[in-house]
Amino acid sequence: MTLLDITLLSPLIGGLLLVFIGHRPIGGWINVAVGAVTFATSLAMALDVFAHGPTLSSGRMFYIDAFNVYLVTLTAFVGFTTSIFSRPYMRHEVERGRLTDGRLRLYHSMYQGFQFAMLLALSTNNLGVLWVAMEAATLTTVLLVSLYRTPESIEAAWKYFILCGVGIAQALFGTVLVYFAAEQKLGGGRDDTLLWTVLHDSAASLDPTVLSLAFVFLLVGYGTKVGLVPLHAWLPDAHSEGPTPMSAVLSGLLLNVALYALVRLKMLVDASLHTHLAGYLMMGFGLVSFMVAGLFLHRQHDIKRMYSYSSIEHMGLMTYAFGLGGPLATFGALLHMTVHSLTKSAIFITVGHACQLAGTQRIDKIRGLIRTQPAIGWGLLIGTVAIAGFPPFGVFTSEFLLLTATMKSWPWLAVPLLVGFGVAFAGLFRHLHPMVYGEPPPGQQPVHANMIPVMVHLALVLWLGLSIPGFLARWFEQATVLISGGSPL
Amino acid sequence: MDLSQLSLYNQAIILFAALVLFTSFIMLAQARMLPMIFAFAWQGMLLAVVTALVALVSGHPHLYISAALTVALKVFLIPWLLYRLAVKLNIHLEAEAIKYPSLLLLAGAGLVIFSYYVALPIVHLSGLATRNTIAVSIAVVLLGMLLMIARKKAVAQVIGFMSIENGLFFSAVVSTYGMPLIVELGVAFDVLVAAILFGVFFFHMSESFDSLDVDQLTRLSEVHETLFPPEEGGGEEEHP
Numbered sequence: 235m236t237l238l239d240i241t242l243l244s245p246l247i248g249g250l251l252l253v254f255i256g257h258r259p260i261g262g263w264i265n266v267a268v269g270a271v272t273f274a275t276s277l278a279m280a281l282d283v284f285a286h287g288p289t290l291s292s293g294r295m296f297y298i299d300a301f302n303v304y305l306v307t308l309t310a311f312v313g314f315t316t317s318i319f320s321r322p323y324m325r326h327e328v329e330r331g332r333l334t335d336g337r338l339r340l341y342h343s344m345y346q347g348f349q350f351a352m353l354l355a356l357s358t359n360n361l362g363v364l365w366v367a368m369e370a371a372t373l374t375t376v377l378l379v380s381l382y383r384t385p386e387s388i389e390a391a392w393k394y395f396i397l398c399g400v401g402i403a404q405a406l407f408g409t410v411l412v413y414f415a416a417e418q419k420l421g422g423g424r425d426d427t428l429l430w431t432v433l434h435d436s437a438a439s440l441d442p443t444v445l446s447l448a449f450v451f452l453l454v455g456y457g458t459k460v461g462l463v464p465l466h467a468w469l470p471d472a473h474s475e476g477p478t479p480m481s482a483v484l485s486g487l488l489l490n491v492a493l494y495a496l497v498r499l500k501m502l503v504d505a506s507l508h509t510h511l512a513g514y515l516m517m518g519f520g521l522v523s524f525m526v527a528g529l530f531l532h533r534q535h536d537i538k539r540m541y542s543y544s545s546i547e548h549m550g551l552m553t554y555a556f557g558l559g560g561p562l563a564t565f566g567a568l569l570h571m572t573v574h575s576l577t578k579s580a581i582f583i584t585v586g587h588a589c590q591l592a593g594t595q596r597i598d599k600i601r602g603l604i605r606t607q608p609a610i611g612w613g614l615l616i617g618t619v620a621i622a623g624f625p626p627f628g629v630f631t632s633e634f635l636l637l638t639a640t641m642k643s644w645p646w647l648a649v650p651l652l653v654g655f656g657v658a659f660a661g662l663f664r665h666l667h668p669m670v671y672g673e674p675p676p677g678q679q680p681v682h683a684n685m686i687p688v689m690v691h692l693a694l695v696l697w698l699g700l701s702i703p704g705f706l707a708r709w710f711e712q713a714t715v716l717i718s719g720g721s722p723l
Numbered sequence: 724m725d726l727s728q729l730s731l732y733n734q735a736i737i738l739f740a741a742l743v744l745f746t747s748f749i750m751l752a753q754a755r756m757l758p759m760i761f762a763f764a765w766q767g768m769l770l771a772v773v774t775a776l777v778a779l780v781s782g783h784p785h786l787y788i789s790a791a792l793t794v795a796l797k798v799f800l801i802p803w804l805l806y807r808l809a810v811k812l813n814i815h816l817e818a819e820a821i822k823y824p825s826l827l828l829l830a831g832a833g834l835v836i837f838s839y840y841v842a843l844p845i846v847h848l849s850g851l852a853t854r855n856t857i858a859v860s861i862a863v864v865l866l867g868m869l870l871m872i873a874r875k876k877a878v879a880q881v882i883g884f885m886s887i888e889n890g891l892f893f894s895a896v897v898s899t900y901g902m903p904l905i906v907e908l909g910v911a912f913d914v915l916v917a918a919i920l921f922g923v924f925f926f927h928m929s930e931s932f933d934s935l936d937v938d939q940l941t942r943l944s945e946v947h948e949t950l951f952p953p954e955e956g957g958g959e960e961e962h963p
Binding site (some may be wrong): 360362366369370372375377380383384385386388389390391392393395396400403406407409410411413414415418425427428441443444447471475482586644663 | 940
């Protein structure tokens, strides 16, 4: 068995096992253990790819290169740390009476099922399987969004299901069109025309008209899952109504996977079209998402909704950066993907504790975190400072790189970017300040909180902001060369 | 192109493709739930017939598997699931008041014309015998979306969702003689899981909202928050 097999099989087997014993106290531990195994093997795989270059599995089903292996590692890492947080958190939810044993079982098995779907989407070489895995990621999480069975959560899950289902159907049509273009060129009757490696090698000869049509459908389809405005309506609902560990992995990981799919397809389309059409479309969508989500931050009443809008804002920024293309912007976007995942999942974990502390998700009811429980207060404060792009955190570095890249090629676009940063900063901090420093309501008691995952994530983000370690920089560089064809260093 | 120049099989493919499109229109205008479910089953049946005919003409044996899957899933299993749920939740005799039915059908016709326009560059390139029906498959997808937009019942939305899926499958069959088998199996699996999940949702919705009208789903919107400031306490988020 290769390392990739273990990485993919451990969440699958773990998920199946948890179908039966997920409600027992040991279920949470098994969830953690599976996460640890997945992370360890993905890390070993990453080092292997780093040393020996891209690998194509036998049968050409899976393809691992510098771009997806780092996302696989990131996904496994955040999945692992979130499972550490989720174990006591979900037990607490059961004790509060918000969940039954059966639903805890569902939660644990679907958590691993979701991990499997994301890892499959990242590592597969087949564009059709990529679509199937993306849809599977929706299907595994849709019942988790409605886990609490409140009318709000059912509404959120229904919206999530319908909007993402219809959205991603467009992506399937786009995939059919890509397949059609490939069959025209490579001849029918072959069973490998949908493999990314085959398509990428012959991309320059694919028909540009069909591919540009395909990209429009793919952008709308996968863009729905990225949460691009105006296709974002499901995202704040789904991210805010589900259990908090789910919000952390949805915001931190699933959006990345969808963006990954989009970037892979952009590489094909760019090679065929020889124009920047795909890039322009992504820049437009990304910039609109970035601006609109920043404005929406100001009028939020629910803390998890607020941070969901912040996710839309950052995904918009990344989409814009990948659309901008060029080594510098691509490098910045890859770095931003990493630091955003780490920071956002840390924030959601802290928010989960804050909500248990205050007993509500309403921003105006959460007060005085730092006085009642300094760990949570500081965690939320530092996390938000990091996500707002303050130095010395990694988000600042990546945003600075993106701004520099913009200045170079589209100087006038730096203005909306800077305004957007300011608007988002104000939107976050006007809500954050009273929550952290306000007067705590009488009788507010500290809760049992496990802040280790948060500290690890934020320390990593800080490290990435102060100095990107050499091996990571070279890793990003490899991925950048792969995507944009040039090196930033 | 002169239709009579085509072989009999190809003419049959075009005929059945037209019938698939026709069932889409039936679903669009059908207000009652049960006939709508039956129309969906008929669409699946016609789709399977087209797939089998294409398999025969093109000599792609794996399309027979796709046709068999379509029959199993979209003619029997999913309609049966929907039927059983509708009877159980006692909505099978309900009819939905469709606003402006004639306008809806005209919009549908407009979408069909639009699909022919979109399909032009693809049809030019294709050398397949089935290329005339690519536009029909796009139209089925778009009509499914129109159905989901226009209808308020959750069951109708699910049927719209599934008929979009039908259209996508159809487009793969007629433009490329089907996707690779592994992809088709994966898609079929996803559709099956989605159908089961929809069933679960019907129960949750009828428990929480006492009806399956998606109009009721208005609690989570940005507008709502400002128009009706939330009452003190924040509802079910309160500590026990």
